[in-house]
Amino acid sequence: MGEPKFAVEMRGVSKRFGEVLANDNISLAIPDQSIHAIIGENGAGKSTCMNILYGFYTADEGEMLIDGQPRQISSPGDAIKLGLGMVHQHFMLVEPLTVTENIILGGEPTSGVSIDYAQARARVRELSEQYGLKIDPDATVGGLSVGQQQRVEILKTLYRGARILILDEPTAVLTPQEVGEMFAILRGLREQGKTIIIITHKLAEVLALSDNITVMRDGKVVGNLPTKGATAEGLAKLMVGREVLLRVEKNEARPGEPVLTVRGLTLRGVEGNTVLSDVSFEVRGGETLGIAGVEGNGQTELIEILAGLREPTSGEVLLKGRSIAGLNPRRRKLRGIAHIPEDRHRRGLLLSFDLAGNSILGVHRESPISGRLLLNGSVIVERAERLVNQYDVRPPNVALPARALSGGNQQKLIVAREFDIKPKLILVAQPTRGVDIGATEFIHRSLIELRDAGAAVLLVSAELDEVLSLSDRVIVLYEGRVVGEVDPKSVSEEEIGCLMTGVQPGEAELGSRRAEGQGRSGAGEHRNEV
Amino acid sequence: MKSAFKELMFPLIAVVAAFLVGGIIVWMVGDSPLLVYELFFTSAFGTLDGIGYTLFYATPLIFTGLAVAVAFKCGLLNIGAEGQLIVAAFATAWVGLVLPTWPAAVVLVLAMVAAVVMGGVWSGIPGVLKAKFGAHEVITTIMMNFIAVGLVSYLTQYHYRKVGDPILETFPIAERVDGVLVGPHIPRMSVMLGWIGISFPDRLPLNLAFILALIACVVVYVFLWKTKWGYELRAVGENPSAAEYGGISISRNIVMAMFISGMLAGMVGINDVLGYRYRYYHDFSASYGFTGIAVALLGRNHPGGVLIAAILFGALIRSGLFIDIFTDHVSKDWVVILQAIIILFVACEAVFRGRWKRA
Numbered sequence: 031m032g033e034p035k036f037a038v039e040m041r042g043v044s045k046r047f048g049e050v051l052a053n054d055n056i057s058l059a060i061p062d063q064s065i066h067a068i069i070g071e072n073g074a075g076k077s078t079c080m081n082i083l084y085g086f087y088t089a090d091e092g093e094m095l096i097d098g099q100p101r102q103i104s105s106p107g108d109a110i111k112l113g114l115g116m117v118h119q120h121f122m123l124v125e126p127l128t129v130t131e132n133i134i135l136g137g138e139p140t141s142g143v144s145i146d147y148a149q150a151r152a153r154v155r156e157l158s159e160q161y162g163l164k165i166d167p168d169a170t171v172g173g174l175s176v177g178q179q180q181r182v183e184i185l186k187t188l189y190r191g192a193r194i195l196i197l198d199e200p201t202a203v204l205t206p207q208e209v210g211e212m213f214a215i216l217r218g219l220r221e222q223g224k225t226i227i228i229i230t231h232k233l234a235e236v237l238a239l240s241d242n243i244t245v246m247r248d249g250k251v252v253g254n255l256p257t258k259g260a261t262a263e264g265l266a267k268l269m270v271g272r273e274v275l276l277r278v279e280k281n282e283a284r285p286g287e288p289v290l291t292v293r294g295l296t297l298r299g300v301e302g303n304t305v306l307s308d309v310s311f312e313v314r315g316g317e318t319l320g321i322a323g324v325e326g327n328g329q330t331e332l333i334e335i336l337a338g339l340r341e342p343t344s345g346e347v348l349l350k351g352r353s354i355a356g357l358n359p360r361r362r363k364l365r366g367i368a369h370i371p372e373d374r375h376r377r378g379l380l381l382s383f384d385l386a387g388n389s390i391l392g393v394h395r396e397s398p399i400s401g402r403l404l405l406n407g408s409v410i411v412e413r414a415e416r417l418v419n420q421y422d423v424r425p426p427n428v429a430l431p432a433r434a435l436s437g438g439n440q441q442k443l444i445v446a447r448e449f450d451i452k453p454k455l456i457l458v459a460q461p462t463r464g465v466d467i468g469a470t471e472f473i474h475r476s477l478i479e480l481r482d483a484g485a486a487v488l489l490v491s492a493e494l495d496e497v498l499s500l501s502d503r504v505i506v507l508y509e510g511r512v513v514g515e516v517d518p519k520s521v522s523e524e525e526i527g528c529l530m531t532g533v534q535p536g537e538a539e540l541g542s543r544r545a546e547g548q549g550r551s552g553a554g555e556h557r558n559e560v
Numbered sequence: 561m562k563s564a565f566k567e568l569m570f571p572l573i574a575v576v577a578a579f580l581v582g583g584i585i586v587w588m589v590g591d592s593p594l595l596v597y598e599l600f601f602t603s604a605f606g607t608l609d610g611i612g613y614t615l616f617y618a619t620p621l622i623f624t625g626l627a628v629a630v631a632f633k634c635g636l637l638n639i640g641a642e643g644q645l646i647v648a649a650f651a652t653a654w655v656g657l658v659l660p661t662w663p664a665a666v667v668l669v670l671a672m673v674a675a676v677v678m679g680g681v682w683s684g685i686p687g688v689l690k691a692k693f694g695a696h697e698v699i700t701t702i703m704m705n706f707i708a709v710g711l712v713s714y715l716t717q718y719h720y721r722k723v724g725d726p727i728l729e730t731f732p733i734a735e736r737v738d739g740v741l742v743g744p745h746i747p748r749m750s751v752m753l754g755w756i757g758i759s760f761p762d763r764l765p766l767n768l769a770f771i772l773a774l775i776a777c778v779v780v781y782v783f784l785w786k787t788k789w790g791y792e793l794r795a796v797g798e799n800p801s802a803a804e805y806g807g808i809s810i811s812r813n814i815v816m817a818m819f820i821s822g823m824l825a826g827m828v829g830i831n832d833v834l835g836y837r838y839r840y841y842h843d844f845s846a847s848y849g850f851t852g853i854a855v856a857l858l859g860r861n862h863p864g865g866v867l868i869a870a871i872l873f874g875a876l877i878r879s880g881l882f883i884d885i886f887t888d889h890v891s892k893d894w895v896v897i898l899q900a901i902i903i904l905f906v907a908c909e910a911v912f913r914g915r916w917k918r919a
Contacts, residue, residue: 337805339804339805358807358809359804360806360807362807369805376802377801377802377805378802379799380803381798383794383798387791390791391805391806394791394806400787404787405786405787405788
């Protein structure tokens with residue numbers, strides 16, 4: 031009987047960056063024609079490991095085998111020649127160019143001196159049909175949806191003859207429907223003889239899609255196992271090293287007076303398009319209102335208006351009965367509105383400033399942080415250290431620049447900063463995106479504690495599980511309109527999926543189909559969330 | 561501490577590397593690199609005269625270096641320091657020329673205010689254009705340079721020059737009468753040190769403006785890192801979206817940063833008009849505005865670094881003459897070449913940093 035063939039093997043691979051041992055004696059084997067998931071928390075070393083495989087880094091020790099042959103891979107060029115292809119989490123596409131132009135970039139077919147576009151287009155069309163990646167070769171990349179752009183990225187690798195595809199967090203940017211389509215594509219690629227490696231933290235998807243799993247923690251491989259028989263709880267425990275509370279446990283809400291009142295909020299975009307249309311809702315103290323909806327249906331703009339970063343076209347926003355129109359973010363903060371932004375790098379942090387400097391953003395003018403002329407350095411540092419300890423930000427060194435922290439710790443710092451003002455209203459958007467399990471657990475608990483203490487929480491999240499398990503009430507936003515309110519404890523997946531995609535509940539098509547095998551059972555339980 | 565050391569490393573390497581390359585050039589034209597190095601050190605730092613001139617030449621560079629650094633901290637490129645210091649210098653002289661009968665002390669203060677305000681306004685205009693219309697400050701500040709030169713030359717030539725004077729300069733605002741300087745001016749180091757009983761040669765033009773430059777370094781440091789306004793300015797430079805989220809006004813800080821930058825550049829006028837030539841003298845600026853960009857770059861946009869870099873460049877200017885005279889083949893252009901090589905190395909630093917990290 032023949033030995034199972036391995037497309038990729040890594041034996042004893044180690045990589046050090048200065049003092050940090052990012053990969054410690056990594057050994058794994060990826061069978062040919064399989065879908066293999068590599069999972070782990072932020073900083074576990076999974077991206078480093080794959081970057082070594084793809085030639086971005088060179089390992090300090092160990093060897094790699096491709097199709098059973100030991101190989102030296104010192105650059106992505108070498109990797110591509112060996113049949114490897116990588117699709118990064120942040121796409122590397124040139125938006126003004128067409129799909130074809132992006133795909134052939136760097137490997138243009140020529141006829142004489144000029145580029146043979148006809149040949150290129152034909153090849154792209156051929157590949158897209160062969161692998162079921164429907165795309166218009168002449169479409170401008172900038173106009174494509176995120177899911178379509180991702181298909182272009184995959185086609186790029188296939189165009190260069192990739193047989194082993196590495197995908198970094200492939201579903202992070204996709205809507206639930208697109209996730210289903212992506213899974214179909216990946217399974218199709220596997221049937222056609224490709225080997226797929228996905229780096230991810232989404233346990234439910236890993237269980238639904240992959241054939242084998244490698245779990246990494248702190249730079250080491252802590253488990254190589256077949257997916258059959260694995261459970262989310264078991265994987266989480268391997269990833270974190272201890273029992274992880276995957277379920278959000280919360281008491282019944284005891285809502286009090288209305289804190290946030292939104293009436294008739296409308297926003298028209300620069301081109302006259304409607305971004306928000308007559309949005310009205312109320313959030314009371316001591317309750318969490320969740321806003322469900324596919325990204326791009328106005329949630330981002332809604333939160334920005336409430337935070338003071340954008341002017342609405344019309345409508346009213348009242349905090350405890352008083353209008354807050356015209357107040358800038360700093361003044362809103364003084365009134366007790368905290369905001370955890372959906373994009374922490376763009377909105378929430380000054381990456382080259384140290385933690386202390388970041389901890390005062392938004393409150394930097396208030397006493398005792400600032401006197402009449404000078405900032406109070408010692409007050410700032412003491413307060414920062416208190417926050418860092420209270421909210422478990424690691425490493426707890428306030429002199430480090432914010433960019434040195436992992437995503438989860440950066441998010442905890444922002445949470446610490448915002449919660450410290452003892453807010454009456456918290457606007458939270460995508461609180462656990464790109465955040466590891468441990469930090470996610472912490473942030474969820476903090477939100478519930480704050481809600482129990484009487485604050486009003488407005489939660490926007492693309493993770494349906496998160497919205498449904500954390501919220502006491504849920505409204506659904508579709509094309510800028512509130513299309514329904516549901517009870518998170520009892521709503522069916524079908525019902526909310528329909529609302530999210532604008533389909534009337536009861537119609538034939540199931541609007542929001544999430545990954546096969548993913549389910550939500552019972553009140554207050556949610557999965558994965560890393 | 562470790563990071564401070566790392567920050568100093570690259571500029572230091574750039575300078576040392578530049579000197580090495582400069583030495584090779586000297587060797588190639590047939591002179592001894594060691595002689596040139598020796599001349600550099602002794603003429604710039606080896607004598608009192610040397611130190612005096614070095615610091616005098618460094619003074620305007622401290623101002624323009626700070627100017628560029630402050631703008632850069634807000635994410636702005638002020639290429640207009642040259643024009644700003646020209647209008648500021650002219651304004652300084654103009655105050656002295658139109659108020660000849662007022663008490664010199666009053667005129668002096670007004671002239672200094674004029675320098676700072678004119679410089680600020682000249683830079684503030686591009687700041688407003690950027691804040692309101694998004695006009696790129698590189699373009700607007702460069703254009704303002706041309707306007708400055710044209711305007712000031714015109715005013716000097718047709719309105720404020722002594723008839724028959726072949727040099728393009730204004731009337732003097734202060735003159736020596738019986739050996740004593742009469743009219744608005746700032747005292748030379750010889751005079752100031754004389755007050756505390758230290759003798760310092762009168763021929764050296766080092767003056768109060770150098771002290772003002774040192775004070776400016778301290779003030780800029782405190783402003784940027786120890787006040788809430790400086791925090792806001794730096795936040796806008798680091799990440800405008802996050803600054804906005806923190807309730808900071810981006811447009812207000814852009815205008816403020818450009819204004820402050822122009823004010824600093826304008827102080828060069830104080831050094832030259834009130835401390836050295838006592839008139840507006842066309843072409844008085846040896847490209848201070850543009851060299852200031854190099855100084856800010858080398859000093860990594862930090863007041864301490866700017867001070868050291870400005871002194872280095874001042875030393876180069878001072879030693880240039882000596883190197884020219886005391887070598888057979890090397891001319892004073894050598895120091896200009898050295899400046900350029902330093903800048904090239906500092907610019908390449910980004911590449912080396914990337915390589916270091918990957919290794």
